[in-house]
Amino acid sequence: MLNHQPKLAISADFLDAFSRIPRQIQGKVNVFVEKFKKDPTSSGINYESINGRDSRLKSVRIDLSYRAIVFKPDKGNTYILLWVDNHDDAYSWAQRRVCKINPESGALQIIDIEEASAIEAEISSRRIPQIPGRFDSIPDKYLLRLGIPDELLGAVRAVVTDEDIDKLVSKLPEEAADALLMLGAGYSIEETLTAQDKNREQTIDTDNIDAALEKDDSKRRFRVVENETELLEILAAPLEKWRVFLHPSQRRLVERDWKGPVRVLGGAGTGKTVVAMHRAKWLAENRFTNSGDRILFTTFTRNLAVDIEANLRKICSPETMRRIRVENIDAWVTSFLKSEGVTTKIVYDDQVAELWEKAYECKPESPSLTLAFYQDEWREVIQANKITNLKQYLTVTRTGRGTRLNRAERAAIWVVFEEYRSLLQQKGWKEAEDAMRDACSLLQNKPGETLPFKAVIVDEAQDMSDAVFSLIRAIVPPKNDGNDIFIVGDPHQRIYGRKVVLSRCGIDIRGRSHKLRINYRTTDETRKWATMVLDGITFDDLDGEQDDLKGYRSLLHGDQPVVKGFSSFEDEMNFISTYLQQLESSGTPLSNVCIVVRTNSLVKQYASALENLNVKVREIKRTQPDNLSEQGVRIATMHRVKGLQFDYVVLASINDGILPLKSALSNTADKAAYNSLINSERSLIHVAATRAKRCVTLTYYGQSSCLIPVTKAIPLQK
CATH class of the missing domain: 3.30.2310.20 (RelE-like)
Structure with missing residues (x-):
C-alpha cells in the first residue's frame, strides 16, 4: 500500500x-x-x-x-x-x-539562471577564440554526470585559465565544484569519475523527487x-550545518563498509574531523550496535579531545555517545596501564629536563655535541626505532639527521642515553613512547583477552608517532569484516614534529586512501596566503610517500589577509582594540573573534592589555570546550586553536624572536634540527591562519617575523 x-x-x-x-x-x-x-x-x-x-x-x-x-x-x-x-x-x-533533477547524476539542484548566464558571459568575454577551452574534449554527458547543471555547461566550455575555474567553482553545486577542481588540476576524466564514484551510467527519472x-x-x-x-x-542551530549536511565525497567515506584501515588526507578546512565524527556515529548506529560494543575516538591532545566530544554530543543521542569513548591517546594509555596494575608515571619534556641535565654530565669530550643534539637523537633515532641497546644503535640508519656519526662516535655517546634511561627508571617514570610500547606488549601478550573496542577513529594523525599507530593496531587487531581503523590528518598541519609510516605499524591502507580537496571554512584568499607560508617544504603522506595540495581550493571569497606592523606594543594593542570595536559595531559578536599568540605567557600579556583597554576577554582553556554563549573576544595559543574556527582571527605579536621562538632556535643542534624547527613554526602559522572563516589579520611591533611572506608585509603604521 x-x-x-x-x-x-x-x-x-x-x-x-x-x-x-x-x-x-x-x-x-x-x-x-x-x-x-x-x-x-x-x-x-x-x-x-x-x-x-x-x-x-x-x-x-x-x-x-x-x-x-x-x-x-x-x-x-x-x-x-x-x-x-x-x-x-x-x-x-x-x-x-x-x-x-540533473539528467545524468540524478541529484536535485537549485540553479540561479541569471547567475549562470552572467558567469558564462564574464568568462566568455575573456576568451581568445584561437585558444581551445580547457574542457572541450569532455562530452556533455560526463560533465552532467559530475554534477554540472545543463545551464552552466556553456560557462564550463568557456573556461581557459585557472582564474576562470576560480570564478566558476563558487557558482556550481559542490559536487560539481569538486569535480571541476580535479579536472583543472590535471586529473583525467576517468580518474575524476572514479574519484567521484560516478563511472557507472544510470537511468534517471527526472520527475522523481523522492x-x-x-x-x-x-x-x-x-x-x-x-x-x-x-x-x-x-x-x-542553523549555522552548524555540518551536523546535517555532508559533501558527497565526505558521505562516501562515512556511510560504507571498508575491508580494512582507511586514511583520509585533506587541507585545512576540508572537514576531516567532521568526517571522523560522522564515521564514529554511523558505525555506532549501524554496525557496532550491541550494548557492549565500543568505538574509541582518539586524537593527539587533551583539548582537541574535549572539543570533539562536545561536538559529537551535538549529533549523537545519549545512547550512541555511551558507546563512543573520546580520549586523547596519552590519557587512554595512562588509564589502560593503571587498569593493568602498572603505576608508572608518564612524563613529558618539561618534566625530564633535569634528568637530561644530569645525563649530559656523562658526555664524552669527543665528539663535542650539545644537549639539544642528544635530546633530538633520543627522540628521532633511539625512540623512533625502539632501540634498547648499543648493538642496535650502532647499526641503525640515521636518515635525516644533520650530524654524521661513525660507529666509534656512536659508541662514545651511548653512555648519555644509557644514563638518561637509568635516571628514568630510578624515578619510576616513563616517556609516552615507552608507555605506548608497554601497553602494546600487554595487549599482544593477551591474545585471548580482547578490549571492547570494535573500531578506532584517529584524528590529527599527522602529529602521532609509529608507537601510537602500533598501539592502535593492537587495540583493534585485523579482522575479516573490516571497519576497524579510520584515520584522518593533514601533514601540512604537523605542529609536533612527528612523522609516521603506517605500513610499518601493521596498518595497510592500500586501496583505501582518499583525499578531500574543498575547503569549506576559509576564503580562498586566506587559503592562498596560508599555503604560501609553506612554500618550499616537502610533506609526507603518513605512509612513506609525498603529499601535496594539488586541487585544494576554497569556494568562499573575501578580503585578503592583512599584515600590519607597529613601532611599539602599545600601538599594536590600540590597533587591535579599535579593530575589535569596529567588528562589534558592525554586528559581529566578539565571541566570533579570536586573538591568537605563540605562547601561554603572551596569552596572559595580551589578555591583560585588552582588559586594561576595557575589552572583555575569555581565554580558551585546554580542558574545556569554548562556550559561544559567553561574551568576550577569545584568546588562545596557536597550539590551542587547532581544530577550532572563528569568523575573524588576529595573529598578534608575529615578531622576530617569537616566530620562530628565539630560545628554541638557540637550542637547535645542527642545520637539520634548525630546518625542522622552522618548518614546524611555518606549519603553526598555517594552522592558526586557517582558523579564520572570514578574515585573518596579522600584527607585529618592531621587527616582523621572517616567516611572514614578504610580499604581504605592510610598512610600519604611524
Whole structure:
C-alpha cells in the first residue's frame, strides 16, 4: 500500500537565510514550520504563485512582511523549504531559480539562471577564440554526470585559465565544484569519475523527487525531516550545518563498509574531523550496535579531545555517545596501564629536563655535541626505532639527521642515553613512547583477552608517532569484516614534529586512501596566503610517500589577509582594540573573534592589555570546550586553536624572536634540527591562519617575523 503521507525536506540555503533574519521573525518561522510539517496541504497555508522560471516554487506567508519559498510538487507528496526573506527579496530569489533533477547524476539542484548566464558571459568575454577551452574534449554527458547543471555547461566550455575555474567553482553545486577542481588540476576524466564514484551510467527519472533526494549529492543540500523534534533541533542551530549536511565525497567515506584501515588526507578546512565524527556515529548506529560494543575516538591532545566530544554530543543521542569513548591517546594509555596494575608515571619534556641535565654530565669530550643534539637523537633515532641497546644503535640508519656519526662516535655517546634511561627508571617514570610500547606488549601478550573496542577513529594523525599507530593496531587487531581503523590528518598541519609510516605499524591502507580537496571554512584568499607560508617544504603522506595540495581550493571569497606592523606594543594593542570595536559595531559578536599568540605567557600579556583597554576577554582553556554563549573576544595559543574556527582571527605579536621562538632556535643542534624547527613554526602559522572563516589579520611591533611572506608585509603604521 502506498504511503501518501506528505513529506518535508529542508535545504541548506533555507538554514542560511533563516540564520540571517531577525530573531523575532525566526520565532514566527518556527511556528509556521511546525504547522507546515504536520500538513503542507492544509487550507490554512496560502500558496502564492510567483512569476518566475519554475512554477513549482511558491510563496507562503510568515507575517505581513516576510515570506518563505517552498517547492510545491505538481505530483507526488514531497515539499521542500527553500528560502525565507522579506517579501520582495524572497520573490526576487525565487524568480531567478529553478529546482530540477540533473539528467545524468540524478541529484536535485537549485540553479540561479541569471547567475549562470552572467558567469558564462564574464568568462566568455575573456576568451581568445584561437585558444581551445580547457574542457572541450569532455562530452556533455560526463560533465552532467559530475554534477554540472545543463545551464552552466556553456560557462564550463568557456573556461581557459585557472582564474576562470576560480570564478566558476563558487557558482556550481559542490559536487560539481569538486569535480571541476580535479579536472583543472590535471586529473583525467576517468580518474575524476572514479574519484567521484560516478563511472557507472544510470537511468534517471527526472520527475522523481523522492529518488533524487536519496542521492548523496542531494543530501549535501537537502535533508528529509522525519519528525518535529528533528526539525526544531535543526532550526535551533542553523549555522552548524555540518551536523546535517555532508559533501558527497565526505558521505562516501562515512556511510560504507571498508575491508580494512582507511586514511583520509585533506587541507585545512576540508572537514576531516567532521568526517571522523560522522564515521564514529554511523558505525555506532549501524554496525557496532550491541550494548557492549565500543568505538574509541582518539586524537593527539587533551583539548582537541574535549572539543570533539562536545561536538559529537551535538549529533549523537545519549545512547550512541555511551558507546563512543573520546580520549586523547596519552590519557587512554595512562588509564589502560593503571587498569593493568602498572603505576608508572608518564612524563613529558618539561618534566625530564633535569634528568637530561644530569645525563649530559656523562658526555664524552669527543665528539663535542650539545644537549639539544642528544635530546633530538633520543627522540628521532633511539625512540623512533625502539632501540634498547648499543648493538642496535650502532647499526641503525640515521636518515635525516644533520650530524654524521661513525660507529666509534656512536659508541662514545651511548653512555648519555644509557644514563638518561637509568635516571628514568630510578624515578619510576616513563616517556609516552615507552608507555605506548608497554601497553602494546600487554595487549599482544593477551591474545585471548580482547578490549571492547570494535573500531578506532584517529584524528590529527599527522602529529602521532609509529608507537601510537602500533598501539592502535593492537587495540583493534585485523579482522575479516573490516571497519576497524579510520584515520584522518593533514601533514601540512604537523605542529609536533612527528612523522609516521603506517605500513610499518601493521596498518595497510592500500586501496583505501582518499583525499578531500574543498575547503569549506576559509576564503580562498586566506587559503592562498596560508599555503604560501609553506612554500618550499616537502610533506609526507603518513605512509612513506609525498603529499601535496594539488586541487585544494576554497569556494568562499573575501578580503585578503592583512599584515600590519607597529613601532611599539602599545600601538599594536590600540590597533587591535579599535579593530575589535569596529567588528562589534558592525554586528559581529566578539565571541566570533579570536586573538591568537605563540605562547601561554603572551596569552596572559595580551589578555591583560585588552582588559586594561576595557575589552572583555575569555581565554580558551585546554580542558574545556569554548562556550559561544559567553561574551568576550577569545584568546588562545596557536597550539590551542587547532581544530577550532572563528569568523575573524588576529595573529598578534608575529615578531622576530617569537616566530620562530628565539630560545628554541638557540637550542637547535645542527642545520637539520634548525630546518625542522622552522618548518614546524611555518606549519603553526598555517594552522592558526586557517582558523579564520572570514578574515585573518596579522600584527607585529618592531621587527616582523621572517616567516611572514614578504610580499604581504605592510610598512610600519604611524
